[in-house]
Amino acid sequence: MAGGGVVAFSGTFPATAFALRGFDPYFVAIGRGVVAAFAAVVCLVVARVPLVPPRGRLGSYVVTSVCVVFGFPLLSALALDAGASVSHSAVVVGLLPLATAVCAVLRAGERPRRLFWLSCGAGAVAVTLFTLSRGGGSLAVADLLLVGALLSAAVGYTEGARLAKDTPGLQVISYALVVALPVTVPVTVLLLVTGQHVTAPALGGFLYVGLVSMFLGFIPWYAGLARGGIARAGQTQLLQPPLTLVWAWLLLSEALELVTLGAALAVLLCVAATQRARS
Structure with a gap:
C-alpha cells in the first residue's frame, strides 16, 4: 500500500520544476496546500x-x-528555484527513508543494532561527498534547503504514522491540511493578487503537487506506514530516487550522469542496510 504513495511522491520534484516555470516558489509551496485542503474537505464531508x-x-x-x-x-x-536540478535533489532527498527511520527510532525509543548507525553515517557521507563534488568543494544554499526539506518530511512522516495507527490515512492528511488553512488561504490569496504567470505546464505541475503529492499520495502512504510499520514501509521508499531520476530524464531531459547514478546507488545501499539492521 505504501508503494502507491512512493510512486505519487516520485513525481513531486519534476512537477514542482514545471510549476516554477510560471509561479514563484512561495505560491507553489503554500498554494498547493489550499488545493489539497479543498479536496480533503470534500472527502471528509462525503465520509x-x-x-x-x-x-x-x-x-x-x-x-x-x-x-x-x-x-x-x-x-x-x-x-x-535556487538552481538545484531534479536529479541532484533526488539524490540528496534519497536519504529521506534513513532520516525517517532515525526519527522513528528516537520517537519510539528503539535500540537498533550498531549496523543501523554505521549505515546512517555512511549514507550521510555519501550525500555530502556528492554535493561537495557538484558544488566545487562547498555546500550550496540549495543543498542546505534540501537537507532541511528531508528532515522536515522525516518528522512529518513519523508523526503522521503515529496518528495513522488508529486513524485512517485519509483523515490524517486531511486534518493536517485543515489545521493549516488559517495560514495557507490568506497567504495564497496575497501571493495570487501580486501576480503569477500562468502557463499550461506550470498549471499542470501545480495541480499535480496539490492534488497528488500533497493529498492523494499521503492516503496510501500513511495507511502503509501504520499497517506495515515505518521500518518495513520505509523499504518501499528505496524506489523513489530512481523513479524521480527517470521522470527527470523523460520529462525534463536531464542527463543521467554517472556521478549522479553512482551517488544514488550508494545512498540506496546505505538506506537498505539501515532498514535491514532495524527490522
Whole structure:
C-alpha cells in the first residue's frame, strides 16, 4: 500500500520544476496546500466525519502540518528555484527513508543494532561527498534547503504514522491540511493578487503537487506506514530516487550522469542496510 504513495511522491520534484516555470516558489509551496485542503474537505464531508481533528491530538496534527504542508514543500521549492536540478535533489532527498527511520527510532525509543548507525553515517557521507563534488568543494544554499526539506518530511512522516495507527490515512492528511488553512488561504490569496504567470505546464505541475503529492499520495502512504510499520514501509521508499531520476530524464531531459547514478546507488545501499539492521 505504501508503494502507491512512493510512486505519487516520485513525481513531486519534476512537477514542482514545471510549476516554477510560471509561479514563484512561495505560491507553489503554500498554494498547493489550499488545493489539497479543498479536496480533503470534500472527502471528509462525503465520509461524514468531523471536519476538525480531536482536540487531544491537535498538537500532533500541528507538527505534521508544519512539516509536510509547509516545511517540505517550501524548502524543496526554494531549493529548485535556487538552481538545484531534479536529479541532484533526488539524490540528496534519497536519504529521506534513513532520516525517517532515525526519527522513528528516537520517537519510539528503539535500540537498533550498531549496523543501523554505521549505515546512517555512511549514507550521510555519501550525500555530502556528492554535493561537495557538484558544488566545487562547498555546500550550496540549495543543498542546505534540501537537507532541511528531508528532515522536515522525516518528522512529518513519523508523526503522521503515529496518528495513522488508529486513524485512517485519509483523515490524517486531511486534518493536517485543515489545521493549516488559517495560514495557507490568506497567504495564497496575497501571493495570487501580486501576480503569477500562468502557463499550461506550470498549471499542470501545480495541480499535480496539490492534488497528488500533497493529498492523494499521503492516503496510501500513511495507511502503509501504520499497517506495515515505518521500518518495513520505509523499504518501499528505496524506489523513489530512481523513479524521480527517470521522470527527470523523460520529462525534463536531464542527463543521467554517472556521478549522479553512482551517488544514488550508494545512498540506496546505505538506506537498505539501515532498514535491514532495524527490522
